[in-house]
Structure formats: C-alpha cells, structure tokens
Amino acid sequence: MSKGKSVFRCTDCGADQPKWGGRCDACGAWNTLIEEPVGKKGGRVDGWTERTAVPVQLSNLPTAQRARWQTGLAEFDFVLGGGIVPGSVTLVGGEPGIGKSTLLMQCAARLESQGVSTLYVSGEESPDQLRLRADRLKENAGAIHVLGETRLESIIHHATQLKSAVVLLDSVQTTYTEALEGAPGNVGQVRECAARLMRFAKESGPAVLLVGHVTKGGGIAGPKTLEHIVDTVLYFEGEATLDHRLLRAVKNRFGSVDEIGVFQMTGAGLEPVANPAAAFLAGRSTGASGSAVTALMEGTRPMLVEIQALASKAGFGTPQRVATGLDHRRLALLLAVLERRGGLPFGSLDVFVNVTGGIRLLEPSTDLAVLAALVSTVHDRPVPADALFLGEVGLGGEIRPVAGVERRLAEAARQGFRRVFLSNRSKASTELEVIGLEGIGELARRLAA
Numbered sequence: 001m002s003k004g005k006s007v008f009r010c011t012d013c014g015a016d017q018p019k020w021g022g023r024c025d026a027c028g029a030w031n032t033l034i035e036e037p038v039g040k041k042g043g044r045v046d047g048w049t050e051r052t053a054v055p056v057q058l059s060n061l062p063t064a065q066r067a068r069w070q071t072g073l074a075e076f077d078f079v080l081g082g083g084i085v086p087g088s089v090t091l092v093g094g095e096p097g098i099g100k101s102t103l104l105m106q107c108a109a110r111l112e113s114q115g116v117s118t119l120y121v122s123g124e125e126s127p128d129q130l131r132l133r134a135d136r137l138k139e140n141a142g143a144i145h146v147l148g149e150t151r152l153e154s155i156i157h158h159a160t161q162l163k164s165a166v167v168l169l170d171s172v173q174t175t176y177t178e179a180l181e182g183a184p185g186n187v188g189q190v191r192e193c194a195a196r197l198m199r200f201a202k203e204s205g206p207a208v209l210l211v212g213h214v215t216k217g218g219g220i221a222g223p224k225t226l227e228h229i230v231d232t233v234l235y236f237e238g239e240a241t242l243d244h245r246l247l248r249a250v251k252n253r254f255g256s257v258d259e260i261g262v263f264q265m266t267g268a269g270l271e272p273v274a275n276p277a278a279a280f281l282a283g284r285s286t287g288a289s290g291s292a293v294t295a296l297m298e299g300t301r302p303m304l305v306e307i308q309a310l311a312s313k314a315g316f317g318t319p320q321r322v323a324t325g326l327d328h329r330r331l332a333l334l335l336a337v338l339e340r341r342g343g344l345p346f347g348s349l350d351v352f353v354n355v356t357g358g359i360r361l362l363e364p365s366t367d368l369a370v371l372a373a374l375v376s377t378v379h380d381r382p383v384p385a386d387a388l389f390l391g392e393v394g395l396g397g398e399i400r401p402v403a404g405v406e407r408r409l410a411e412a413a414r415q416g417f418r419r420v421f422l423s424n425r426s427k428a429s430t431e432l433e434v435i436g437l438e439g440i441g442e443l444a445r446r447l448a449a
Contacts, residue, residue, distance in 0.1 A: 008033040009187045012224050036188050072110040075263055075272035079234060079247050081255020084207045089198050093212040093220040094236030099245055099270055100211050104168045106269050109139035111166055119164040123150040123174030138268040150184060152177040152193050156200055164206055171211040194229045227251060239358050259299035277304040277415050280357040286385035290377030294369035294389050295408035302411040305359045309373035310352045319348060325355025334370055334393060341397030342444045344378055365402035367393035368421060371440055375447045383447060386418040397439045401426040
C-alpha cells in the first residue's frame with residue numbers, strides 16, 4: 001500500500017482487514033479491529049544493520065550452554081529457569097502499580113553489582129524520576145545507565161555504544177520506530193518494535209527485558225503475536241491491598257512453564273519469599289469452621305493454600321454465589337454435586353468461597369478441599385487442623401486421584417501436617433496418615449461426626 005493509506009488490524013491475532021467489521025475474519029474475535037495507518041517499510045536502523053543469516057549444520061555448533069546471569073533475586077531466577085539467558089527477550093506484564101518497574105530496577109542493580117552492564121530505558125519516567133525510585137530500593141542502583149527515550153532507533157544505538165549486556169525497556173507500548181507511521185502503542189508499532197528488539201538480541205547478544213501493560217481483560221496490550229515473538233512471558237499478579245506478589249511464567253523457551261515466584265512488597269522494594277507455603281498459611285485460624293487446606297502444583301513447586309467457605313441463610317429470594325480465587329462455574333458444579341450426592345441443601349443458603357493470599361485455583365485437585373470447607377461451615381464444625389485434602393470430584397460424587405501426589409504430601413509433611421484425605425485409589429508412599437475416601441458422602445459423614 002502507498003503511504004497515507006490505512007488498514008484495519010486485529011489486536012488479538014494481528015491479521016489485516018481491508019475494511020472495518022465487528023468480527024475478525026481470521027480469529028473470530030469481536031470488536032478487535034482498529035484502524036492503523038500504513039507507512040514505509042522498515043530497513044536499516046541507526047547504529048545497527050541487519051545481518052544475513054548463513055545456514056550451518058547442528059553438528060558444527062558448540063554443545064556448551066551459555067552461562068545464565070543470575071540476578072540474586074532467588075524467586076525471579078527460579079521462574080526464569082535459573083537466570084537470564086544471554087540473547088533472550090523476556091516480556092513482563094502486569095497491572096499498573098503492581099511492581100513491574102521496581103522488579104526490573106532491582107534486577108538491574110544486582111546485575112551491575114556483578115559486573116554485568118545494564119541499560120534501563122524508560123518511556124514513562126524521566127531519569128530524575130528513576131533516581132527517586134532507585135533511592136527507595138535496598139540495592140545500590142547508582143551504577144545503572146538510564147535513558148529516557150521512546151524512539152527505538154535511538155535505544156538500539158545507545159545500547160550498542162554502551163555494549164550493554166542487558167537492556168530493560170519500560171515499556172514496549174511507549175516505544176515507536178520511525179519505519180512505521182502511527183502513534184506508539186498501536187498494533188503495528190508494538191509488533192514491529194518487539195520484532196526488531198528480538199532480532200537485535202539474537203544478532204548482537206544482549207538480553208532484553210520488556211515491560212508490557214495489560215488490558216481490562218487481563219491480557220498484555222497489543223497484538224497476541226507479541227507473546228509469540230518473545231522467548232519468555234511472565235505475568236506479575238497480586239492485589240494492591242495485599243503485600244504478596246506472584247510472578248508466573250506462562251511461556252518459557254529456556255525453562256518450565258507455569259512456574260511461580262512469590263515476592264513481598266516492602267518500602268525498600270520486593271523481597272523474595274523463601275517459604276511460600278508457610279507465608280500463605282501464616283494467618284490461618286485452626287479453630288474456625290469453614291476452613292480447609294489443599295496443595296497446589298505450580299509448575300514444579302507444591303504450594304499449600306487455605307480455602308475458606310461461609311454458608312448463611314439467604315436474605316433475599318435468590319441465594320448468592322460469590323467466589324474469590326475460584327471459577328464461579330466450578331463452584332456451582334461442586335454445590336450441585338454436594339447437594340445431590342451428599343445430601344446437604346444449599347438452595348436457601350448464600351455461599352461465599354475465598355482462596356487466601358490472592359491465589360487462583362486452576363486445577364481440579366482442589367475440589368475436595370472446597371467441599372470440605374463447605375461441609376464444615378454448614379455443620380459449623382472445624383476440620384482437623386493437621387489435615388490436608390486432595391482430590392478431584394466427579395459428577396457422580398466419586399473422588400478421583402490427582403497427579404504429583406507424593407510431592408504434595410512431602411511438602412505438607414514439611415509444614416507439619418499429619419493426615420491427608422484423598423481418593424482410596426491413590427497410591428502414595430508418605431509418612432502422613434492416609435484416609436481414603438470413596439465418595440463425598442463418606443467425606444460428609446466423617447466431618448460431621
């Protein structure tokens with residue numbers, strides 16, 4: 001297309017459409033087409049020229065792996081799979097104010113203290129504002145090179161001149177390239193800037209860490225192809241009213257996916273939490289009804305979380321079903337199974353379920369703990385304080401085994417638990433007392449006794 005023309009581009013898949021429509025023809029998403037001007041094609045960038053790749057045989061390449069750069073923030077390195085890989089591109093997304101910039105500033109300070117040169121680029125804060133942020137941190141960030149710039153060509157030029165080993169860009173939505181028309185943050189600019197930074201990292205060797213803003217739906221703003229371009233995608237999660245922050249890996253070409261790191265926000269920055277299981281159970285009340293503990297598998301790490309439930313007489317015609325940290329459709333399913341197979345009526349009760357610590361239950365192995373908390377609150381009898389609940393519940397009321405049970409039980413034993421309720425078909429070697437259950441009717445009888 002000639003200069004001055006425009007296309008309508010899907011923010012989800014990045015596909016181009018000749019005219020606007022309510023639905024994208026490529027991916028089927030609704031209301032995702034936005035108008036974008038099309039400018040000149042990209043080519044040479046100031047201070048950096050693209051190279052032509054030459055085919056090589058795998059047998060001629062060295063087998064030794066490049067050493068990772070460890071930041072010293074144990075949870076951050078754990079989520080990445082052991083540290084930052086040279087030549088990689090990592091995207092860190094999260095809500096505004098969650099601590100993304102603070103995390104990257106701390107990483108830059110720790111890398112500089114180890115002799116790894118860094119360049120911190122901010123398109124949202126001036127160098128003076130970055131200095132104010134750095135003064136609040138526990139780490140000494142005085143050696144970091146900072147740059148207040150949004151033009152991609154200038155960023156790559158300064159990174160090349162400084163021979164920076166790590167480039168941190170905050171954020172990719174504020175960056176633009178002169179090779180394209182359009183304001184920073186539009187689909188084309190975000191995609192082109194990310195692609196050029198990827199080529200820069202692969203050809204010149206520095207590791208690039210990008211900050212990405214999220215949309216109202218919780219996804220990273222910009223085209224979905226942005227997540228496909230980069231090597232690693234991390235989501236920084238947490239409630240603004242809570243001290244704990246969760247760093248979750250949803251894509252990692254150099255490590256395990258679905259790993260999770262736990263941080264605590266303090267006045268001097270983010271502190272890694274060495275024992276997340278103990279942290280999430282620290283405020284647990286063992287004498288109250290409606291509380292049960294289960295074990296999650298977050299990547300390769302087992303974590304213990306508390307599930308709280310409260311059932312009370314409905315004050316209006318339609319009972320409420322409120323779930324925090326649990327899919328409300330899953331809660332509705334479990335309530336129906338418990339009422340039909342367990343004989344507990346919930347038709348006239350308001351039901352509230354909460355997962356403490358801001359954790360989200362994504363796997364069905366937590367079903368038994370949710371039901372145990374519900375049975376406990378209905379009968380107003382607390383469950384045993386040293387009991388763990390593991391099991392998936394089917395529509396017939398049967399309790400099914402879960403994967404990775406031995407690792408979960410080992411973590412529970414380390415935290416002081418002495419018994420576990422699970423499916424009688426589970427096979428596990430553990431020092432805990434195992435209470436096998438056939439169905440939820442047996443669970444209700446044991447907890448009500």
